[in-house]
Amino acid sequence: MLNSKIINWYEFNKRDLPWRNTTNPYNIWISEIMLQQTQVVTVIDYYHRFINSFPTIKDLALASEQDVLNHWQGLGYYSRARNLHQAAKFIVDNYNGVFPNSFDNILKLKGIGVYTASAIAAFAFGLSKAAVDGNVYRVLSRLFGVYELTNSPKGKKTFQLLADELMANAEPHIYNQAIIEFGALQCTAKKPMCEDCPLQAQCFAYLNKEQNSLPTKKKKIKLTNRYFYYLYIFSEEHFLLQQRGDGDIWRKMFEFPLIEANNRIELVDLIHTETWRSLFVDVKIEVKDQLATKVHKLSHQNLHIEFISVKVDRDSMNKFSSFICIDKEKAINFPLPKPIESYLARA
DNA sequence: CAACCGTGGCG
DNA sequence: TCGCCAAGGTT
Numbered sequence: 001m002l003n004s005k006i007i008n009w010y011e012f013n014k015r016d017l018p019w020r021n022t023t024n025p026y027n028i029w030i031s032e033i034m035l036q037q038t039q040v041v042t043v044i045d046y047y048h049r050f051i052n053s054f055p056t057i058k059d060l061a062l063a064s065e066q067d068v069l070n071h072w073q074g075l076g077y078y079s080r081a082r083n084l085h086q087a088a089k090f091i092v093d094n095y096n097g098v099f100p101n102s103f104d105n106i107l108k109l110k111g112i113g114v115y116t117a118s119a120i121a122a123f124a125f126g127l128s129k130a131a132v133d134g135n136v137y138r139v140l141s142r143l144f145g146v147y148e149l150t151n152s153p154k155g156k157k158t159f160q161l162l163a164d165e166l167m168a169n170a171e172p173h174i175y176n177q178a179i180i181e182f183g184a185l186q187c188t189a190k191k192p193m194c195e196d197c198p199l200q201a202q203c204f205a206y207l208n209k210e211q212n213s214l215p216t217k218k219k220k221i222k223l224t225n226r227y228f229y230y231l232y233i234f235s236e237e238h239f240l241l242q243q244r245g246d247g248d249i250w251r252k253m254f255e256f257p258l259i260e261a262n263n264r265i266e267l268v269d270l271i272h273t274e275t276w277r278s279l280f281v282d283v284k285i286e287v288k289d290q291l292a293t294k295v296h297k298l299s300h301q302n303l304h305i306e307f308i309s310v311k312v313d314r315d316s317m318n319k320f321s322s323f324i325c326i327d328k329e330k331a332i333n334f335p336l337p338k339p340i341e342s343y344l345a346r347a
Numbered sequence: 348c349a350a351c352c353g354t355g356g357c358g
Numbered sequence: 359t360c361g362c363c364a365a366g367g368t369t
Contacts, residue, residue, distance in 0.1 A: 035365040042355070042364090076353025079368075113367050133365045153348080180365060189363060190358070220362085221350070249352070297360095298353055338354065 002143075003170045003179075005198050010178035013185060015040075018047060020177070025099035025124035026057050032116045033080050040184070046075050058097050060088040069253060069335035078253065078335075083111030101125050114160075122172040130163035131176045132156070135183025140166070141215035142187060145204030150215045225302050227264055230256040230340070231279070232309040232347065233320065240323040241334060249298060254334040256307075256343075257323055264293070264304065283319055286311040296339050305339050309347070 014020075017040065019031035030050055034043045050071050054060040060068070065085055072081035087109040091097060100106050101124075107117040118129035130136075137150040140162050148155035167175050186193050194206050205211045233240045233256070241254045259275045267290055270276055288309040296303040317325050326334070331344055 032365065037353085037364055037366055039355075039364050074354075076355090077366085079352065080366090083367085111367065115366060119365070131365080134363080135365065184365075217362095218349095251352095296353090298351095300351055 001168070002199070002202060003166050003168060003175055006182050007170060007174055007178045009186065009198050010174070010181055014177070014181055015185075018044065023124050025101070025120060027051060028120055028124045029099065029112075030084070032119050033084055033111060034075065036080060036116070037077060038075065042075070046071070056097075057088050057091050057099065060085065061092040061097075065252065066333075066335060070333065073335050073341065074338060078250065080111055082252070086110050087112070099124070103127055103129055119176065122176045126171070126173055128167070128172045129176075130160065130167045130172075131180070132160050132163045133180060133183075135180045135187075136163055137215050138189060139179055139183045139187045142192075142205035142211060143199060143203050145208070145210070145214070147214070147216050149218050151218050221300070223297075223300060223302050225304060227261045228303055228305045229259040229261065229265070229270055230305060230307045230343070231259070232256055232307055232343065233312055233323075234309065234328075235312050235314045235317050237314075237328055238317050238325050239328060239331075240317075240320055241326050241331075242323050249301065250337045252335075253337050254324075255337060255340050257320075267308065270308070279320070280310075283312060283316045291343075294339070303339070307343050 017031075019027055022028065031043070031047055034046055034050075053071060054063060054068075063085070065082065068081050068085045069078060072078055075081075090109065091099060095105075100109070103117055103121045106112060106120055107114065112120070115131055115133050118131035119133075121127035121129045122131060134150075137159055140146060140159055141148075141150065144162060146155075146158060146162070148158050150156070150159065163179075166179075186197060192211050194200065194203075194211060197203065197206065200206050205214050231240075240257055242257060243252060243254055244250050246252075257279065259270065259273060261270075261273075265273075267287075271287075288311050290309075291307040293304050293306050296305055336344070
């Protein structure tokens with residue numbers, strides 16, 4: 001059997017990961033959300049910190065959204081953290097704090113789609129659900145020579161059916177872990193290790209030298225460019241932050257006062273913009289320096305970011321009523337996007 | 348459905 | 359340098 005070969009491979013090659021030593025649905029849930037589009041090595045530290053601070057669903061539900069976001073700082077895709085928090089509150093309110101044990105109810109939780117619901121159902125409750133993630137798409141497409149696009153609705157159906165068939169009577173929690181781990185370690189996206197692969201004889205891609213053509217994916221859309229001018233407005237002990245709103249990147253996170261432009265602007269022109277002038281009316285300032293543009297790449301946007309540091313005397317700091325004046329020591333309490341965090345670490 | 352949503356690493 | 363990829367989900 002094909003699946004028993006994969007399971008056998010797994011027993012000899014699996015990594016010892018923290019969320020594999022438990023069947024606690026809460027712990028598995030946290031790990032699965034963190035692992036979405038994120039590599040294992042990145043997740044491990046975040047996972048430990050998160051579980052330490054919020055050991056149970058109730059602890060998470062009672063935390064503030066800002067505290068939860070703070071634990072997510074640097075991990076990316078921050079809606080995952082907000083959804084996690086909402087779902088925890090929902091479980092406390094509707095299920096008395098007990099994680100639901102049916103696939104349908106798991107799937108209803110915010111931030112949980114078909115993959116994650118299947119993974120939790122299988123890992124925590126032993127339910128017979130094939131979890132199909134990027135690893136599984138890759139393994140199945142190569143193994144069986146499926147050229148359908150893995151990110152199209154049609155392709156997803158095909159691969160789900162294939163995965164369901166391949167699982168057959170295997171233990172769901174072992175089978176799912178096995179094929180995912182197999183994709184992560186052996187049947188990798190780049191330079192798969194076909195030489196010592198136990199599935200060589202049955203693998204379409206290996207037999208036809210098509211490893212690099214599979215899986216197939218729809219191309220990504222073009223990136224848009226945005227130009228951010230961040231003002232690090234500071235006195236001896238304080239600096240200014242503002243909270244981002246909804247409907248854009250980094251929702252609810254904190255950033256410096258921002259001037260956004262459609263194109264690149266020189267500092268000499270920037271200080272004549274309306275925003276700049278309205279900002280510093282009646283305030284004595286000293287422009288300290290301007291950092292060279294750095295391009296911060298998001299999944300769909302290139303952010304061209306420049307930081308301009310502006311020194312202001314202590315008494316003038318409270319004239320900026322629309323911003324939050326923060327003690328330099330307390331920046332750690334605010335969830336910051338990566339570029340802001342990095343800037344503060346240097347400043 | 349297609350666009351949107353972070354960040355780090357690799358070849 | 360740069361495009362792609364990594365245990366996807368929501369609107």
